[in-house]
Amino acid sequence: MKAKTKTNIKKAISLVILGVLASLAFIPLYWMVATAFTQPSLTMKFPPDIIPKNPTLQNFKDLFERKIIFRWTLNSFIVAGTVTLAQIFVCAMAGYALAKKKFPGSKVIFSIYIASMMIPTQVTLVPLYILISKMGMVDTYQALILPAIAAPFGVFLMRQFMVSVPTEIIEAARIDGASEFRTFTKIIVPISKPAMAVLGIFTFMGQWNSFLWPLIVTNTSEMRTLQAGLSLLQEQVPMQYSYLMASATYSAIPMIIVFLAFQRYFLQGITVGAIK
Amino acid sequence: MNDVWKGRSGYLFILPHFALFAVFFLVPVGWGMYLSMFNYNVFSQTFIWFDNYKRILSDWLFLKSLRNTFVYTFGVVPLWLGKALLVTVLIYPFRKGIRTFFKAAFYLPHVTSAVIISMIWLWVFNPNFGLLNYFMTVLGLEPVVWLGRSLTAMPSLIVMQVIMGGGSTIVLLSAAMASIPEYYFEAATLEGAGSWTVFRKITVPLLKPTILYALVMGTIANFQTFSNIYIMTSGGPEFSTTTIAYLIYETAFKNYNLGLASAMSMVMFAILVVLGIIQFKWLGSNVEY
Numbered sequence: 082m083k084a085k086t087k088t089n090i091k092k093a094i095s096l097v098i099l100g101v102l103a104s105l106a107f108i109p110l111y112w113m114v115a116t117a118f119t120q121p122s123l124t125m126k127f128p129p130d131i132i133p134k135n136p137t138l139q140n141f142k143d144l145f146e147r148k149i150i151f152r153w154t155l156n157s158f159i160v161a162g163t164v165t166l167a168q169i170f171v172c173a174m175a176g177y178a179l180a181k182k183k184f185p186g187s188k189v190i191f192s193i194y195i196a197s198m199m200i201p202t203q204v205t206l207v208p209l210y211i212l213i214s215k216m217g218m219v220d221t222y223q224a225l226i227l228p229a230i231a232a233p234f235g236v237f238l239m240r241q242f243m244v245s246v247p248t249e250i251i252e253a254a255r256i257d258g259a260s261e262f263r264t265f266t267k268i269i270v271p272i273s274k275p276a277m278a279v280l281g282i283f284t285f286m287g288q289w290n291s292f293l294w295p296l297i298v299t300n301t302s303e304m305r306t307l308q309a310g311l312s313l314l315q316e317q318v319p320m321q322y323s324y325l326m327a328s329a330t331y332s333a334i335p336m337i338i339v340f341l342a343f344q345r346y347f348l349q350g351i352t353v354g355a356i357k
Numbered sequence: 358m359n360d361v362w363k364g365r366s367g368y369l370f371i372l373p374h375f376a377l378f379a380v381f382f383l384v385p386v387g388w389g390m391y392l393s394m395f396n397y398n399v400f401s402q403t404f405i406w407f408d409n410y411k412r413i414l415s416d417w418l419f420l421k422s423l424r425n426t427f428v429y430t431f432g433v434v435p436l437w438l439g440k441a442l443l444v445t446v447l448i449y450p451f452r453k454g455i456r457t458f459f460k461a462a463f464y465l466p467h468v469t470s471a472v473i474i475s476m477i478w479l480w481v482f483n484p485n486f487g488l489l490n491y492f493m494t495v496l497g498l499e500p501v502v503w504l505g506r507s508l509t510a511m512p513s514l515i516v517m518q519v520i521m522g523g524g525s526t527i528v529l530l531s532a533a534m535a536s537i538p539e540y541y542f543e544a545a546t547l548e549g550a551g552s553w554t555v556f557r558k559i560t561v562p563l564l565k566p567t568i569l570y571a572l573v574m575g576t577i578a579n580f581q582t583f584s585n586i587y588i589m590t591s592g593g594p595e596f597s598t599t600t601i602a603y604l605i606y607e608t609a610f611k612n613y614n615l616g617l618a619s620a621m622s623m624v625m626f627a628i629l630v631v632l633g634i635i636q637f638k639w640l641g642s643n644v645e646y
Contacts (some may be wrong), residue, residue, distance in 0.1 A: 088450075091552075102444060103462040109477045110466060112488065125486045175374035184364025184370075190371065194602045197382060199573075201581045201629060203602055206386035207609045208392055219562055231381035236374055261368040290470035292584045297610055299587045303564040309473045315476055322480055329473045340468045347468070348528055349459050 113333075114325040124322045140327035144168070145309050150328070152303055154312035157332075159222060160295075160306055162286035166351040168284045169277050171230065176239025181251060191240065196232045201292065210297055224298045225306070229288060235280050242276035243269065274344075282339065282346050289336055307332040389619045397616035409620035419621060421596055422604040425511065429600060430579045432515040433465075433522070438571060440519060441479060441526035442564075445534055460528055468523035471584035478517045479504075479589050504590055507597035514598060526571045533567040534560070535574060569640045573633055580629055601625050 102107065116124055118136040144150060178184075179191050180196065209228055210219075218224040254264045270277075295309040314328050340347060361368075392558040393410070396403045413419040425602070442462060448456045467472065481488045481502040490500035503513040505545070541563070545555045586592060592599035600622065609618035 092450065097448070099444060099447055102440065103424045103459060106466045108475070109481055109488075110469065112481075113473070113477045129488070129491070140582040154609075157360070171377070177369035178367045182364060182367030184367035185360050185368060186592060188365075190375065193383070194378075197378075197386070199577060199629065200386060201577060201602075201622070201626060203581060203605045204389050204626050205382060205385040205621050207603070207615050207622065208388040211392075211615065212385060213390070214383075227377060228381040231374070231377040233378060233382065234377075236395065260367075275409055282425070285396070286468055290468075290589075291474075292470065292472050293606070295425055296587075297606075308470050310477065311472050316587060322486070325481075329476050333469050334472050336470070337465070337470045340465065343455075344461060347464060348457065349425060349532065 086120050091167040095303050114304045114330050116323050119323050119329040121321065121323045127337060138214060140323045141325055141331070143329060144327050145184050149302055150307075150331070153305055153307045154302065155291060155306040156222075157227075157335075160225045161223075161285050162230070164283050164288045165285045167226075167230045168232070168235045169281050172235030172239045172280060173270065174265070175236045176241075176243050177265060179236065180243035181248065183248070183270075194233045194236050194240075198237060206293070206297070213298060218303055220304045223306075225295060225304075227350065229291070229296070234285065237277055238274065238280055242273060246272055269271075278343070282343050286336060287340065363527065363534075374596055390623060392616055393620035393623050395616040395619075397619075398613050405616075409617050410624070411619065413624065418596060418599070419601075422599045422601045423624075425597065425599055426580055426582075426601045428511060429515060429582060432512070432575055433518045434572065435576045436515070436519040437523045438568070438575065441523040442529055442561075442568075444523070444527050445530040446641055448531065456531070459530060460524075462579040463527050464524035472588060474521055475585045475588035477520075478585075482513055482589075483612075491568065498635060505594055507595045510590055510598050514559070514589065518579070518585070520583075526575070529571060530564060530567055533564050537563050565640060569636065572640065574638050576632055576636065577629055580625070580632075582584060592601045 113132050114127075115131075116128075117140055118131070118134040119136070119140075120135060120137050123130070124131070161275065179187055179194075205228075213219055213224045214226075218227075250268060251264060254268050259267065290308060291306070292308045292312070295306045296312070299305050299309065302310070305313065309333055311328055315325060318324060376408075394404060394406055394408075396405045396408070419595065440558070444459065448459050450458075480486070484490060484500060484502040484505060487503075493500050501509060504510050541559055542555060545559055550558070581602045582600050583606065586598055586600055586603040587606070590598040592603050602625075605618045605621050608614050608621060
């Protein structure tokens with residue numbers, strides 16, 4: 082009985098600590114959403130209303146009057162969508178080769194992939210920009226998309242997953258006369274769906290939230306992605322908080338929807354490629 | 358040569374990614390090293406050997422940005438890892454539903470972009486209208502110009518990062534902790550070990566590989582911090598929040614001194630390699646699997 086009381090007290094204390102830590106992170110996010118629905122004139126009011134009185138859609142109306150925001154949204158979807166699909170496809174193929182194919186140099190190539198994951202973005206940033214501008218691709222979708230597909234992490238993740246696929250079923254398919262590519266699409270792809278889902282979700286998130294590269298490689302407002310566009314708004318109207326929070330809420334929504342829909346993958350899947 | 362022919366399907370499968378990887382990753386890495394020995398700007402492109410390196414290593418701003426980056430990284434990483442460990446240990450005894458709820462709650466800021474988080478906190482820190490100074494006045498304290506003073510700007514950014522961060526590490530550590538057999542904990546508790554002893558003698562040693570992974574990756578990520586600096590402080594005041602990543606950006610894309618920026622990125626890379634080796638030596642030596 083006494084031990085049980087002790088466990089319950091411990092649990093209660095745990096809940097309090099967890100609640101405080103979680104709230105600290107949650108309050109700013111809540112404040113963003115609440116302010117987005119607050120009348121502009123009331124954003125400087127103290128103490129702030131916990132639930133906005135007379136909530137308004139005015140901030141969103143003002144935001145959508147700036148038509149460029151739809152272009153930024155479209156750009157974000159085009160870039161994140163294309164990179165995600167392409168990455169799943171080419172990384173699955175490369176991961177399969179590294180996990181299941183024997184060819185001279187495969188070990189060296191795998192080591193290169195691993196080592197390159199430790200290289201900070203800044204190392205490739207400047208030469209990549211020069212390369213892109215020499216190719217005449219500055220301010221194009223190709224510039225936003227191609228270097229992102231080349232990122233090494235996905236190959237590592239797919240390889241780690243595919244190592245655990247039994248070699249026998251691949252051999253069985255080959256003996257049955259399936260071609261190399263058919264074996265890949267009919268056997269490997271279906272088995273690897275969980276890993277591909279994880280890769281897809283994380284790639285989409287990374288691209289949707291990507292900031293530095295779009296900032297550098299685009300120079301017209303029309304080619305900016307949402308994140309790079311947001312920083313423009315922040316520079317143009319730094320003090321209009323309800324308006325800025327509406328734009329922040331608007332650009333956070335797609336990711337929050339993805340997160341809620343695929344929560345399972347976020348909360349379990351991340352471990353697939355991490356340690357093995 | 359025969360082996361190469363036999364392995365041809367392997368090459369074909371790896372080719373689509375590797376071709377892109379070679380052009381848009383490996384070539385830039387090599388080119389960056391070469392570029393770092395050039396005086397490369399709008400007017401000239403001359404080979405100057407190691408002059409860029411000599412110049413940056415005696416440049417006070419570069420050295421200051423290195424110091425700032427170290428302060429930021431070693432401020433954020435231990436606190437954030439400590440927070441992640443604490444949360445992981447605290448949620449472990451609860452039902453699955455409660456665990457999932459907290460994991461999701463801590464993960465939510467992680468799916469929100471750095472730009473958005475920075476925009477919100479720029480307002481939280483606002484000296485006149487910010488939430489933080491409102492709480493300060495409620496508590497009867499003097500309002501502080503958080504981001505406007507060189508003494509408080511960097512600590513403010515660190516605190517913000519610790520409060521919002523850690524979500525993915527919590528998920529990672531929880532998964533690792535779930536794979537520890539439960540009777541380890543039960544046996545220790547029966548032996549009369551207190552929570553702290555269990556944590557030190559069982560939890561941490563068994564989580565060591567995951568902690569090491571999180572430590573190395575967290576160090577690399579925080580060493581590159583850029584978005585929050587760009588949005589919130591532009592490196593100021595008085596360069597007190599100029600991180601190396603921000604300085605590289607300014608040098609390359611504001612001052613168009615591309616060779617100099619490349620040299621900076623190489624120094625940054627070298628430091629990360631050394632840090633990685635130290636972390637592996639320190640934690641990796643007695644990792645128990």
